[in-house]
Amino acid sequence: MKRNLNDLLYFVTVAREGSFTRAAALLGVTQPALSQAISAFEERMKIRLLTRTTRSVSPTAAGERLLNSIGHRIDEIETELDMLTELRDKPAGTVRITCGPNVLRTILLPKLTPLLQKYPDIHIEFDANHGFRDIVADRFDAGVRLGDTIDKDMIAMPIGPKLRMAAVASPAYFENHPIPQTPHDLTNHTCINQRMIRSGGLYVWDFDQDGGDLNVRVSGQLTFNTSEHIVDAALAGLGIAFLPEEEFGPHIQEGRLIRVLEPWCLPFPGYYLYYPSRKQPSPAFSLVVDALRMRRKN
Incomplete structure (x- = not known):
């Protein structure tokens, strides 16, 4: 039975991505053409390799066995092809x-x-x-x-x-709120929280105090999982934000944001x-x- 190496590459990519659409984009082919190629491959093999639903694609038991046996070999071939560019x-x-x-x-x-x-x-x-x-x-x-x-x-x-964290808020915010003198003062302020994507929890603001860590749980009306939106909210006067100082770009230098608690923000890797x-x-x-x-x- 004639086997096409493209069929194996197509199968491995779809199985890993769990999606014909994403796999087609990676392979540079159309989704219908990829689906047709996989179906034809299964027909020639006389066995179902992928389970298809309206939301996802996953390997069958036979497909999982094939993926485990050839997936790393496909990777090795691609690595060797990359190595040929030395010539x-x-x-x-x-x-x-x-x-x-x-x-x-x-x-x-x-x-x-x-x-x-x-x-x-x-x-x-x-x-x-x-x-x-x-x-x-x-x-x-x-x-x-x-x-x-x-x-x-x-x-x-x-x-x-090395980076440093920065706690900042807009001049408009501090017109109505006192400047915090220590990290503990943040519990009396409106702060902009960050939801951590990996853990799902809220980021605990981490400061330095006499060589040790000082952790503060803050509260406020807003929570984001993206730093750029935290910056936008701080610029709008919606609370105190806490991010690596580079995230605030020139806003601190140009006075659009006021930095506070700087002695408690030491450099880190x-x-x-x-x-x-x-x-x-x-x-x-x-x-x-x-x-x-x-x-x-x-």
């Missing part, structure tokens, strides 16, 4: 990175722009979101997170300077690029890592 005049390939929107804007794009201009055959796909993606299961080459949130089994490399240990990174990935590496100032 080209210029490196080529796609690097997939998951990260937060702000670090994408402030660190990744500025550092990677010269690389992309020098190597037109290198492509970078960014997944910008506020959650934590499993870079192994979701087949990302790397991710970017704050240094203290990275799993110990990952290779981690700093790509930006910033953003790191992290990725699984790999013996033979592709040339494109190695160039991306080198471009993002922190350089010591002379």
Whole structure:
């Protein structure tokens, strides 16, 4: 029986994504064509590989067995194809990175722009979101997170300077509320809460006090799970916000937001690029890592 390697690639992608639509987008084919190819593959194999519902797609027992047996081999083939770009005049390939929107804007794009201009055959796909993606299961080459949130089994490399938190509110807010002198005073203020995507809980504001941590649970009318909307709410005078100072951009310097409690906000490790240990990174990935590496100032 003739077997097409495309059929295996199509099946693995659909099974991993749990969606014909997402898989088709990754593969660069239309959703109907992908669905038809999978159906024809199942017909030739004389066995159902995927269970389809109106909301999702999942492997059958036979499909799970096939996915477990060939999925890693598909990955190995793609890695070897990427490695062949070493023989080209210029490196080529796609690097997939998951990260937060702000670090994408402030660190990744500025550092990677010269690389992309020098190597037109290198492509970078960014997944910008506020959650934590499993870079192994979701087949990302790397991710970017704050240094203290990275799993110990990952290779981690700093790509930006240390950060500081900042508690801020608009001048209009402080016209009607006293300036807090200590973090404990925040319990008497309207604060803008943040819902943590990974845990589902509210972020507990973490300050420094005499070398130790001081945690404060705040309350207010608004809760967001996105930092940009927290900034917008603070600018609108709706309460005190607490985020890494870079999230507020020039608003502090230009007086649109007033910073408070600064002595209680000490520097902490910033953003790191992290990725699984790999013996033979592709040339494109190695160039991306080198471009993002922190350089010591002379």
